[in-house]
Amino acid sequence: MAVKPDSFAELYCERHHLERSDFTNRLIRRSLHFPIRLVGWLLLSLRPDYFEADLELVTHAGSLKSLRKLEGEIREFTVDYRNRGLWRGVLRQRVSTHRLRDIFRETINRAD
Numbered sequence: 001m002a003v004k005p006d007s008f009a010e011l012y013c014e015r016h017h018l019e020r021s022d023f024t025n026r027l028i029r030r031s032l033h034f035p036i037r038l039v040g041w042l043l044l045s046l047r048p049d050y051f052e053a054d055l056e057l058v059t060h061a062g063s064l065k066s067l068r069k070l071e072g073e074i075r076e077f078t079v080d081y082r083n084r085g086l087w088r089g090v091l092r093q094r095v096s097t098h099r100l101r102d103i104f105r106e107t108i109n110r111a112d
Contacts, residue, residue, distance in 0.1 A: 008070075009062030012107050027058050031100045036093040043093075053082040054095040061104060070104050 009023045018026060028051065032040060043050050057077045064070050074097045077083065088094045 007063050007065060008104055008107060011110075012062075012103075015107060015110065023062055024055060024058050027062075027100075027103070028054055028095060030103065031058070031095045033092050033094065033096045033099075051094075053077060053080050053088075057095060058100070061100065064104075065108075067101070067105060067108065070101065074101070 009020065012018070012027065013020050013023050016026070029037065029040075032054075036043070040051070057073060060073045061070055064073070077095075077097065083089055083094060
C-alpha cells in the first residue's frame with residue numbers, strides 16, 4: 001500500500017511531478033500577482049531580498065496539512081512589515097494570498 005504524502009509540498013510535488021527542491025520557486029512563480037510575474041527577475045537582480053517574505057510564506061505553507069493553518073500563515077504574511085510600502089503594500093506586487101489559497105485548496109482536496 002502506498003504511503004499518502006504528509007504535507008502540501010509533498011502533495012503538490014507529487015501532482016506536478018516536481019522534485020521537492022523545486023517546490024518553493026515553482027509555487028511562488030505561480031502565486032505572484034501580475035505584472036510582477038513578468039519583471040520579477042529584474043527586481044530580484046536589483047533587490048535580492050525583495051521576495052524574502054514570499055519565500056517564508058510559501059516555505060511555511062509547504063509543511064502544512066490544513067487550510068485553517070494556512071489562514072494563520074496568511075494573516076501573519078499580510079501584517080508583515082516587509083509588505084508595506086508602494087510596491088508590496090499598495091500595488092500588491094507580491095504573492096497573491098488568494099491564488100495561494102486556491103492552489104492549496106485544490107491540491108489538498110484532490111488528495112482526499
